[in-house]
Amino acid sequence: MIINFKGAKTYIGTGGKSLDINKMTLCFLHGSGQNHLSFVQQARFFAYKGYSVIVPDMPAHGFSDGNPCKSIKENAEWINDLLVKLNLKDVVVIGHSQGCLVALELNRILKNSLEALIFVAGSNEIPVNQFLLDLSKENPQKASQMMVTWGHGIDGDMSINKWPGHSHYGEGNNIMCMNKPTALKYDLHSCNDYSDGIDAAKKY
Amino acid sequence: MSENYKFDTLSLHAGHIPDKETGSRAVPIYQTTSYVFNSTEEAASLYNMEVGGHLYTRISNPTVAALEQRLAALEGGASALACSSGMAAMHLVVSAICSSGDHIVASSKMYGANINLLQHTMPRFGINTDFVNPNDPEEIKSAIKPNTKLVFGEVIGNPGLDIMDVPEIAKICNTKNIPLVLDATFNTPYLMQPFKHGANIIVHSLTKWLGGHGIAIGGAIVNGGNFDWGDKDKFPTISGPHFALGGISFWEEFGPSALIAKIRAEGMYNFGPSLSPTNAFYLMQGIETLPLRMKRHIENTHSILDFLVNHEMVEWVKHPDLETHPDHEVAKRILPKGSGSIVAFGIKGGREAGKTFIESVQLASHLANVGDAKTLLIHPGSTTHSHLSSEAMKEGGLTDDMIRLSVGLEDINDITKDFEKGFKAVKKLNK
Numbered sequence: 001m002i003i004n005f006k007g008a009k010t011y012i013g014t015g016g017k018s019l020d021i022n023k024m025t026l027c028f029l030h031g032s033g034q035n036h037l038s039f040v041q042q043a044r045f046f047a048y049k050g051y052s053v054i055v056p057d058m059p060a061h062g063f064s065d066g067n068p069c070k071s072i073k074e075n076a077e078w079i080n081d082l083l084v085k086l087n088l089k090d091v092v093v094i095g096h097s098q099g100c101l102v103a104l105e106l107n108r109i110l111k112n113s114l115e116a117l118i119f120v121a122g123s124n125e126i127p128v129n130q131f132l133l134d135l136s137k138e139n140p141q142k143a144s145q146m147m148v149t150w151g152h153g154i155d156g157d158m159s160i161n162k163w164p165g166h167s168h169y170g171e172g173n174n175i176m177c178m179n180k181p182t183a184l185k186y187d188l189h190s191c192n193d194y195s196d197g198i199d200a201a202k203k204y
Numbered sequence: 205m206s207e208n209y210k211f212d213t214l215s216l217h218a219g220h221i222p223d224k225e226t227g228s229r230a231v232p233i234y235q236t237t238s239y240v241f242n243s244t245e246e247a248a249s250l251y252n253m254e255v256g257g258h259l260y261t262r263i264s265n266p267t268v269a270a271l272e273q274r275l276a277a278l279e280g281g282a283s284a285l286a287c288s289s290g291m292a293a294m295h296l297v298v299s300a301i302c303s304s305g306d307h308i309v310a311s312s313k314m315y316g317a318n319i320n321l322l323q324h325t326m327p328r329f330g331i332n333t334d335f336v337n338p339n340d341p342e343e344i345k346s347a348i349k350p351n352t353k354l355v356f357g358e359v360i361g362n363p364g365l366d367i368m369d370v371p372e373i374a375k376i377c378n379t380k381n382i383p384l385v386l387d388a389t390f391n392t393p394y395l396m397q398p399f400k401h402g403a404n405i406i407v408h409s410l411t412k413w414l415g416g417h418g419i420a421i422g423g424a425i426v427n428g429g430n431f432d433w434g435d436k437d438k439f440p441t442i443s444g445p446h447f448a449l450g451g452i453s454f455w456e457e458f459g460p461s462a463l464i465a466k467i468r469a470e471g472m473y474n475f476g477p478s479l480s481p482t483n484a485f486y487l488m489q490g491i492e493t494l495p496l497r498m499k500r501h502i503e504n505t506h507s508i509l510d511f512l513v514n515h516e517m518v519e520w521v522k523h524p525d526l527e528t529h530p531d532h533e534v535a536k537r538i539l540p541k542g543s544g545s546i547v548a549f550g551i552k553g554g555r556e557a558g559k560t561f562i563e564s565v566q567l568a569s570h571l572a573n574v575g576d577a578k579t580l581l582i583h584p585g586s587t588t589h590s591h592l593s594s595e596a597m598k599e600g601g602l603t604d605d606m607i608r609l610s611v612g613l614e615d616i617n618d619i620t621k622d623f624e625k626g627f628k629a630v631k632k633l634n635k
């Protein structure tokens with residue numbers, strides 16, 4: 001669904017079902033340079049298993065307009081405001097990569113009132129090497145391509161996929177190309193700059 | 205395409221790693237119509253495209269999927285779908301994108317069945333096509349109307365060998381937000397990868413060079429994933445709610461693979477032009493040697509061109525790698541490895557000479573296919589077009605002396621020796 005949020009067109013994937021705020025909501029948070037399309041099948045799967053699902057495209061990602069968030073905390077505040085706007089109560093947050101850091105900070109804001117936090121390929125910190133940080137500024141397309149390549153390993157290289165006919169590389173590159181060109185650089189810097197993960201995890 | 209492996213490697217490996225259970229190095233032929241569900245829940249999820257996997261071979265099959273994923277890798281696409289023939293692929297694309305009232309701009313110089321589908325069949329369903337000169341980007345631009353939903357052409361046209369200036373045409377389509385759909389049968393991804401030049405969708409007849417051995421009919425659609433289908437008024441059945449999966453928006457849920465997801469859920473479900481697993485295996489065996497074969501096809505073609513251009517019995521020779529070809533400059537730019545292994549030439553002595561030549565050669569096979577490992581010939585003037593006068597053939601861009609040659613992989617000296625037999629017979633006739 002598309003809503004106007006903080007003055008910008010904002011897309012929220014709902015897995016093919018309309019959002020029912022009375023059900024438990026699974027909120028998927030995408031990783032650096034990604035968007036709702038990294039959770040194509042998970043969103044559909046859970047939406048059709050009786051959950052409400054939201055997969056927001058963060059600002060400047062996927063189908064969302066607006067300016068990219070510039071830190072993990074800013075991402076977390078944006079998500080928090082979105083949950084308030086949508087009036088969602090029983091929320092499980094599933095973060096992938098950068099989404100895990102955002103989930104940790106979101107939990108701090110919400111003082112541990114989330115139903116559950118689930119981390120996929122996450123950590124308390126995600127340092128990014130200088131080469132990739134620089135490349136994401138100078139040539140985000142090339143940076144995306146490299147991330148897609150190491151992100152998928154042999155299955156990506158050999159075009160192996162349980163989803164018939166699909167290529168992780170071809171799809172991954174195009175998903176990342178849908179974002180505004182500056183999105184990746186802010187994402188990677190947000191990850192690299194974030195060091196409060198242990199603190200956030202310990203406190204809550 | 206893979207960052208870590210090169211084209212030749214992907215031709216052999218993409219789409220399959222030895223399976224853990226049996227260790228089978230070759231892609232197994234899953235000759236089955238259907239797949240046992242582990243639970244009702246799993247079945248429901250498969251039907252609803254919530255999980256990957258197979259449920260019925262008309263929709264997908266593991267052997268066919270390996271072929272699809274190999275093609276996606278070789279073209280650098282997001283996804284691919286293999287089907288029963290090149291024509292089935294063409295029809296699936298047109299019917300997935302267009303509805304009654306929509307318009308297509310297409311090349312006027314294409315394979316006969318491609319022309320027939322758009323000129324005669326689709327208008328019965330309210331989809332009309334304007335045909336334009338494929339090597340005139342300006343003409344293509346001015347033919348685009350508000351209801352145009354795709355631009356279609358053959359990278360290398362059959363049989364006239366016109367070359368489309370793909371980057372220029374892609375720019376036009378891109379500014380008008382119309383997908384550029386290309387039949388890339390004659391070039392194959394070895395000679396040119398259309399997505400790198402801005403095309404959006406590729407249609408292949410796998411029957412030809414990709415399969416490469418004249419043993420199985422097959423087709424494929426490769427989706428670049430680089431087209432924005434988000435305009436709900438323009439592409440309502442891709443971005444708007446679709447009946448197939450409870451009002452799904454393929455664009456919102458599948459993004460770069462929206463088109464292939466839609467074709468699987470609608471085209472394969474409701475028209476059903478599926479590829480047999482065994483034929484998928486045969487075609488994949490062909491693809492394993494695509495780079496080797498294409499290299500040799502081009503080498504032999506260049507030798508044959510030398511031979512024909514200098515032959516006293518030859519009136520004219522047409523191939524985009526010859527400087528005399530009107531699209532030579534475009535060909536050099538977008539097809540630097542060579543522009544395929546089809547050659548057209550005219551024999552001194554007109555229609556009778558063509559007929560005599562074809563009937564006198566022994567090694568080259570007289571038949572209606574192209575892209576076999578073996579050398580093939582056809583003389584339209586005495587076969588497919590024998591009912592037409594010389595004048596009528598000219599109007600269609602053909603001449604009655606024209607021979608279409610598909611250069612094979614034989615020893616080049618054996619091919620030229622064989623042709624000499626044909627020329628000798630024509631000489632006798634001309635006396």
Ligand SMILES: Cc1ncc(COP(=O)(O)O)c(C=O)c1O
Nearest residue numbers: 289290291315362389409411422
């Ligand atoms: C350029 C081109 N496209 C498509 C086709 C149709 O392919 P198929 O015979 O696999 O349906 C052909 C067949 O000759 C062809 O030459």
